[in-house]
Amino acid sequence: EDQVTQSPEALRLQEGESSSLNCSYTVSGLRGLFWYRQDPGKGPEFLFTLYSAGEEKEKERLKATLTKKESFLHITAPKPEDSATYLCAVQAPGTDKLIFGTGTRLQVFP
Amino acid sequence: EAEVAQSPRYKITEKSQAVAFWCDPISGHATLYWYRQILGQGPELLVQFQDESVVDDSQLPKDRFSAERLKGVDSTLKIQPAELGDSAMYLCASSPRTFGYGYTFGSGTRLTVV
Numbered sequence: 001e002d003q004v005t006q007s008p009e010a011l012r013l014q015e016g017e018s019s020s021l022n023c024s025y026t027v028s029g030l031r032g033l034f035w036y037r038q039d040p041g042k043g044p045e046f047l048f049t050l051y052s053a054g055e056e057k058e059k060e061r062l063k064a065t066l067t068k069k070e071s072f073l074h075i076t077a078p079k080p081e082d083s084a085t086y087l088c089a090v091q092a093p094g095t096d097k098l099i100f101g102t103g104t105r106l107q108v109f110p
Numbered sequence: 111e112a113e114v115a116q117s118p119r120y121k122i123t124e125k126s127q128a129v130a131f132w133c134d135p136i137s138g139h140a141t142l143y144w145y146r147q148i149l150g151q152g153p154e155l156l157v158q159f160q161d162e163s164v165v166d167d168s169q170l171p172k173d174r175f176s177a178e179r180l181k182g183v184d185s186t187l188k189i190q191p192a193e194l195g196d197s198a199m200y201l202c203a204s205s206p207r208t209f210g211y212g213y214t215f216g217s218g219t220r221l222t223v224v
Contacts, residue, residue: 004152034212041220043114043201044153046212087152096141096205097166098213100152 002027006088006101013078013108021073021104023088031091033071034098035064038085047086078108112136114216116202122222128190131219135184135204141165143213144177144187145201153201159185192223 003026013019025033032051036044048057050066057064061082063074073086085105089098115134123129135142140161145153156175158166161182170177174193179185189196199220203213 036212036215041217043203043215043218046214049212089152095166096143096158097155098153100154102150102152 002090002092002099004088004090004099004101006086006104008104009102010105011107013075013106015079015108015110016077018074018076018078020075021086021106023071023073023101024069025071025088025090027090027092027099029093031093031095033066034089034091035071035073036087036089038087038103040085044087075106078106080108080110082106083108112214114202114204114214116200116216116219118219119217120220120222122224123192125194125223126191128188129192129221130186130188131200131202131221133185133187133202133216135202136214138206139204139214140182140207141205142179142185143203143205144185145203145215147199147201147218149198156187189221192221194223197221197223 005024007022032049034049035047038044048064053068055066061076065072085103087103089100117132142159144156147153156170157177159179162179177187199218201215201218203215205213
């Protein structure tokens with residue numbers, strides 16, 4: 001069964017303290033791995049799509065990487081406005097359906 | 111920037127009543143999705159439309175849920191009768207036909223069944 005596990009469930013960082021979020025996945029052939037940001041009471045906001053092991057993508061303070069078993073979302077020198085829940089999702093071949101993890105709730109304090 | 115519109119933003123309904131949610135996808139997006147997100151969990155697909163046709167409704171509880179996209183544009187998701195366990199955020203998303211394009215989600219409808 002296709003599955004996505006995210007860790008940690010929650011992360012508290014001081015402003016400027018870099019860290020990484022983990023997304024481990026089990027899927028029968030990966031079509032794509034997606035990262036989303038979700039603010040409280042809002043819908044998920046698309047960040048990145050990764051397709052193959054070794055691929056990396058960056059956006060401002062965020063960098064996503066992909067291996068054959070997991071993906072990391074690295075946050076460099078975070079700011080309070082980076083506080084949100086970060087969701088990882090995978091897409092299997094032959095389907096547009098996204099299978100989401102339960103997310104990592106990030107809080108960045110000044 | 112184009113957005114996926116959803117209404118209402120919040121809905122409180124009594125158990126056994128009917129409730130409906132509306133979604134207007136980004137213009138030109140052929141694929142429309144309804145996801146349900148229970149508090150503290152990730153979204154789960156309920157139904158996927160390609161134009162006006164249902165592509166995947168394997169996780170839709172068909173005894174009480176129905177969805178339609180009559181003209182291949184906007185869509186309605188209905189629950190009848192609502193149960194306490196249906197309390198959740200109902201998210202609509204759309205994407206163009208091209209693979210790999212991240213979905214664009216709407217702001218969702220927060221449903222509370224009392």
